[in-house]
Amino acid sequence: MTLTMVVVYSFSTFAFLMLLCSAQACCHLIALWFNRQGYIELASLIFFASETLLTLLTMHTLSLSDPLFMLWTFFPIALLLATAGIFLPPWIILLMALGDNLLLFWYLLVVRHNQIAHMISPSELQSLLTFLCVSIYVSAAIGSFFAITSKKTIIQVDSAAxxxxxxxxxxxxxxxxxxxxxxxxxxxxTIQKQALTDGLTGLPNHRAVMIQLERELDRARRYGRPFSLLxxxxxxxxxxxxxxxxxxxxxxxxxxxxxxxRILRGGDTLGRFGGEEFVLLLPEADADEARAVAERIRAIIADEPMGFAEVADSLNVTVSIGxxxxPEDSYEGLDLLQQADQAMYMAKRLGRNQVRMAIEALWMSADLELMALLQQEEQREAEEREGVTPERIRENYTVKIICSLMALLERRDHAMGQHAYAVSDLSTSIAQALGLEQFQISRxxxxxxxxxxxxxAIPDGLLQKSDRLTSQERGLLREHPELGAQILEASPFLHDLIxxxxxxxxxxxxxxxxxxxxxxxIPLAARIIAVAxxxxxxxxDYPYQSSRAPTEALSELARCSGTQFDPTVVQTLSKVLAD
Known part of the structure; x- marks a missing residue:
């Protein structure tokens, strides 16, 4: 016995048909709920399965096995599901549902009326007809609503997709x-870095140095702090x-x-300024500190020869530093650079491989040139002033220049300045004893x-060295007469002293x-100065030797007379000291 037969025997046919219609409506509602949740495939499966199953149960319950009825039942259901909300508007789905149910209603009440009438009583038939009418409209409404929600869901899904x-x-x-x-x-x-970086050395380039220079100067002005550059x-x-x-x-x-x-502090800026020129910015560094840094740079480059794959021997490379x-030398960045540049060229003129301060360059170049211009102007005006001769103006400016140079010498080494004054006094006395003219004596x-x-122009370390000099150091020290002549060439007032x-x-x-x-x-003046x-x-007294007694010194001069010194000048000095 089948399950359907058990159910039919348990309930009246009318009650079972009502139960089937109710179950169909519930299945439609469940399908509708899944459809609204976006599960379109699952909702369609429930809808199709419930329609198919309940139709088969109804047909079996009523003992209907007409193939035409089955084909007609499944075709609208399949068409309904295939087109629900996708290709057809909802009102067509509603008409299809109504048509499907009306045809089913016609088939049951007209074609199979006699068969059904034998199965149920007239009152049950009337109730069944009423219930079927209600079911038709409810099913049609649910099917239409299912189509509408399917279309909305599909639209929403499509929109969401x-x-x-x-x-x-x-x-x-x-x-x-x-x-x-x-x-x-x-x-x-990268471009900005390349624009501010030297491609060869990897250091800041000219533009970057100038930007940083203005920043450091602004900071120094704002806080009243020193600033130096090399x-x-x-x-x-x-x-x-x-x-x-x-x-x-x-x-x-x-x-x-x-x-x-290697010697940079935090905040220092080292850059390649152009060609073989470098600039080092030293915030918070005064002149003495900057000079010490410059000497360290000079030494670290000069003391260690550079080796190259292209060159068999190492090269001794040196730098000159200004x-x-x-605020001592200037308040403006460009002027500071110019002052340091002039000091650097002064270091080159004076023998290279050394450090020179801007103030030294001013004393030895700018002041001398200015004095020459002023001398020319005053010489022209002297012709209009009674009692003032060009010779007197020349003498005044010569004295001023010599004072400036002596100040430079004493700034470098006070003992060297004292030695110069003593040699000048002795030379003047010897010249007087030799009976020279007053002008010659003065010069x-x-x-x-x-x-x-x-x-x-000689490095401080060499001048103040207490140990025995090397041959290279002695050679460098022997350059000072030529360097002195180059310095005096800067002023026309001093040319006769060269x-x-x-x-x-x-x-x-x-x-x-x-x-x-x-x-x-040998010029007479040079022979006199050599003895003095x-x-x-x-x-x-010097760091490298103790002083001798005057008599011992005179004996040494007499011993070297005729070989190292002019005998006449040595004898004259002995007479001067004896008097």
Whole structure:
């Protein structure tokens, strides 16, 4: 016995048909609920399965097995599900549902009326007809509503899918935009860094140094703090390029930048200013501190030869350094650079591989040139003033220049200044004892004051060294007469003093320097200064030697008379000291 037969036997046919219609309505409601939740496939499956199952149960209950009826029942259901809310509007679905149910109603009451009438009583048939009518309209309404909700759900799903697709496109576009922005920012940063970085050394370039210079000067002005800068470049760099090639020259610049960078403090800025020139900005550093830093840079470059793959032997590379300080030397950045640049070129003129301060360059160049211009102007005006001769103006300016140079010498080494004054006094006394004219005596005294002016171009470490000098150091020290002559060439007032300064280390026997002159070929002023200097050097204390007694010094001069010194000048000094 089948389950349907059990149910039919348990209930009346009328009650069972009502139960089937109610179950169908519940299944439709369940399908409708799933449909509204967005589960369109599941809702359609429930709807189709309930229609099919309940139709089969109804047919079986009523003993209806007409194939035409089954085909008609399944076709509208399948069509309804296939087109629900997708291809057809809801009102067509409503008409299809009504048509389907009306045909079913017609089939049951007209075609199969007699068969059904034998199964149920007239009152049950009337009630069944009423219930079927209600079921038809309810099923049609539910089917129509199912179609409407299906269409809305599909539209919503389609909209959600399109929205998701659009959102994905927007996300991809935003990601691409972010990537492009990151790449653009990185490219901008790279370009900006390249615009402010020297490609050879990796140091800040000219533009970056100028920007940082103004920042540091603004900070120094705002807080009243000192600020210094160093301007330095490689000595004889053109010779290096011409001899060894530009590849070696580039490596020299890289190593100079690397070595100078070893001593940087936090906040210092080292940059390549152009060519072989470098600039070091030193915030919070006064002139003395800046000079100490400059000496360290000079030493760290000069003391360690540079090796290159292209060159068999190491190269001894040196730098000349100029130092300028705010506010002593200038208040403006460009002027500070110019002052340091002039000091650096002064260091080169005075022998290279040394440090020079801006104030020294001013004393030895700007002031001398200014004095020359003023002398020319006053000489012109002197012709209009009674009692003032060009010779007097020349003498006044010569004295001023010598005073400036002596101040420079004493600033460098106070003992050296005292030695110069003593040699000048002795030279003047010797010249007087030799019966020279007063003008000659005056010029010899001036030349004696400046006989060691070239030593301002010699590094302090060498001048103050207490140990025995090496051959290289002795060679460097022997350059001071030529350096002194170069300094005096800066002023036309001092040109007549150059021979005495240039040759005061020549020897009577011709074995001196720099030109190995002998006897009368040596200027008389130079011979006088040589004797006076030797005597004062022997009776004065130095870090590297103790002083001698005057008599012992005179004995040494007499011993060297005729070989190192002019015998006449030695005898004259002995007479002067005896008196």
């Amino acid at each position: 399109k929205l998701e697709q659009d959102n994905l496109l927007l996300t991809n576009a935003y990601t691409a935009l972010e990537t492009a922005h990151t790449q653009l920012a990185a490219a901008h940063s 301007f330095f470049d490689a000595d004889r760099f053109k010779h290096i390029n011409d001899t060894y090639g530009h590849g070696v020259g580039d490596e020299v610049l890289r190593q100079i930048g690397e070595r100078a960078g 130092v300028a300080t705010y 010899i005294g001036m030349a004696a004051l400046l006989h060691d002016i070239g030593k301002v 021979p005495a300064v240039h040759h005061h280390h020549e020897r009577w026997d011709g074995n001196g320097y720099p030109d190995r002159l002998a006897q009368e070929d 200097e030797a005597y004062d050097a022997m009776v004065r």
